[in-house]
Amino acid sequence: MQNKFLKIFLISLLFALSADFAFGATLTVYPDASTGGTTVDGDVAETGTPQWCQARYPGSGDTHTDTATTIRTYHTIDETEGVTGTYRGILLFDTSDLTSGATISAAVLSVYVVSESHVPGFSSAFNVFSATPESDDDLVNEDYAAVGSTVLSDTWKASTTFAPLNWEAYTASAYNDFTLNASGISNISKTGISKFSTREWFEAQNTQDECCDVGGCFDSTNPTGYTYYSADQTGTDNDPKLVITYTPAANTTPTASSVTVSPKSNKVGYDFTFTGTWTESDAGDNVKMYICKDSSCTNCDNTSQTNCWCYSDDNVTQPTVTDTCTYTAQSSDIGNRNFYMKVCDDEPSCSVSIFGGSFLVGPATSTPLRFKGGVVLRIKNGFDSKSIRIRCL
Ligand SMILES: [Ca+2]
Numbered sequence: 001m002q003n004k005f006l007k008i009f010l011i012s013l014l015f016a017l018s019a020d021f022a023f024g025a026t027l028t029v030y031p032d033a034s035t036g037g038t039t040v041d042g043d044v045a046e047t048g049t050p051q052w053c054q055a056r057y058p059g060s061g062d063t064h065t066d067t068a069t070t071i072r073t074y075h076t077i078d079e080t081e082g083v084t085g086t087y088r089g090i091l092l093f094d095t096s097d098l099t100s101g102a103t104i105s106a107a108v109l110s111v112y113v114v115s116e117s118h119v120p121g122f123s124s125a126f127n128v129f130s131a132t133p134e135s136d137d138d139l140v141n142e143d144y145a146a147v148g149s150t151v152l153s154d155t156w157k158a159s160t161t162f163a164p165l166n167w168e169a170y171t172a173s174a175y176n177d178f179t180l181n182a183s184g185i186s187n188i189s190k191t192g193i194s195k196f197s198t199r200e201w202f203e204a205q206n207t208q209d210e211c212c213d214v215g216g217c218f219d220s221t222n223p224t225g226y227t228y229y230s231a232d233q234t235g236t237d238n239d240p241k242l243v244i245t246y247t248p249a250a251n252t253t254p255t256a257s258s259v260t261v262s263p264k265s266n267k268v269g270y271d272f273t274f275t276g277t278w279t280e281s282d283a284g285d286n287v288k289m290y291i292c293k294d295s296s297c298t299n300c301d302n303t304s305q306t307n308c309w310c311y312s313d314d315n316v317t318q319p320t321v322t323d324t325c326t327y328t329a330q331s332s333d334i335g336n337r338n339f340y341m342k343v344c345d346d347e348p349s350c351s352v353s354i355f356g357g358s359f360l361v362g363p364a365t366s367t368p369l370r371f372k373g374g375v376v377l378r379i380k381n382g383f384d385s386k387s388i389r390i391r392c393l
């Protein structure tokens with residue numbers, strides 16, 4: 001009976017562990033602060049009066065901010081002119097660490113709301129969309145028009161909730177999480193930069209509201225919408241963040257193809273250069289070549305390099321790489337020496353070793369060659385039977 005319980009416990013444990021493995025790793029990324037980095041965040045806007053109905057959605061953008069500590073996703077309001085400005089957030093994340101073979105199971109984009117405001121009698125809501133800014137590290141005014149219109153999260157964050165609209169209450173002074181839907185997950189690049197925008201519900205509808213036509217219906221000068229912290233806020237505790245749950249690509253072991261040495265013989269104190277070629281199919285994997293002294297590559301691999309002839313620097317190129325490393329012969333090496341090659345990626349996963357051949361190490365200084373005896377040169381014409389002796393020592 002005890003065994004039965006133990007078996008059930010072990011099976012449960014196995015399921016729990018496999019579930020963990022199935023959900024795999026988590027990648028958390030933030031936009032870079034300021035401009036000129038790998039990514040950027042900020043807001044882009046169309047301002048000027050009157051925008052009201054006819055112009056509140058279109059516009060090419062006439063201002064932007066990408067170094068402020070907050071990002072605006074709202075309308076500015078004038079009591080008589082109505083909507084006088086529309087601000088959209090743009091958030092870029094470097095998600096290239098996922099690599100092409102990863103499988104994304106879930107993703108949450110979060111922004112830390114600093115403030116919300118809305119006109120009395122109206123609500124505000126916002127959601128995440130795609131973006132296609134002109135560059136990855138510096139926003140321009142024209143990026144105002146480079147936003148998508150498909151919602152990438154199924155739930156809007158709102159000041160007032162309306163169930164039919166799939167609105168849920170936003171949280172003040174805290175992260176607000178947008179769980180990405182299938183379109184949102186598709187918007188994540190596994191090999192580069194993932195680009196998102198934030199838009200307020202009213203302008204993202206791209207439809208005219210009855211209220212628009214009468215203009216001046218707002219009795220407030222409050223912006224309608226949200227302000228949240230940008231990556232330029234100190235630290236990352238309040239930065240926009242993208243948390244991705246994924247299963248990493250299965251690793252492929254690199255393959256050692258060939259290795260040669262040049263020159264094939266040299267003296268103590270001189271260099272032997274080994275040239276190896278291998279293949280590594282996994283994008284982003286970092287591979288090193290090890291030139292070993294024995295076929296088992298004892299103490300010459302990713303864990304220890306105390307018994308290598310030499311080993312290469314890091315290589316992150318795929319799929320086929322040729323690299324070299326150099327060894328300076330020591331007096332203890334005199335004679336004929338074998339060499340082998342092994343390559344390891346950063347998993348780490350190592351190839352089998354291959355035999356390269358041998359090289360000959362000679363003494364540092366050659367012993368002078370001495371010939372006993374001599375060479376006799378006889379010159380008969382002009383001299384009378386004289387002879388010159390040349391002795392080579
Ligand atoms: Ca920024």
Ligand SMILES: [Ca+2]
Nearest residue numbers: 066138139140
């Ligand atoms: Ca800029």
Ligand SMILES: [Ca+2]
Nearest residue numbers: 231233234235
């Ligand atoms: Ca920051």
Ligand SMILES: [Ca+2]
Nearest residue numbers: 252282285345
């Ligand atoms: Ca690999």
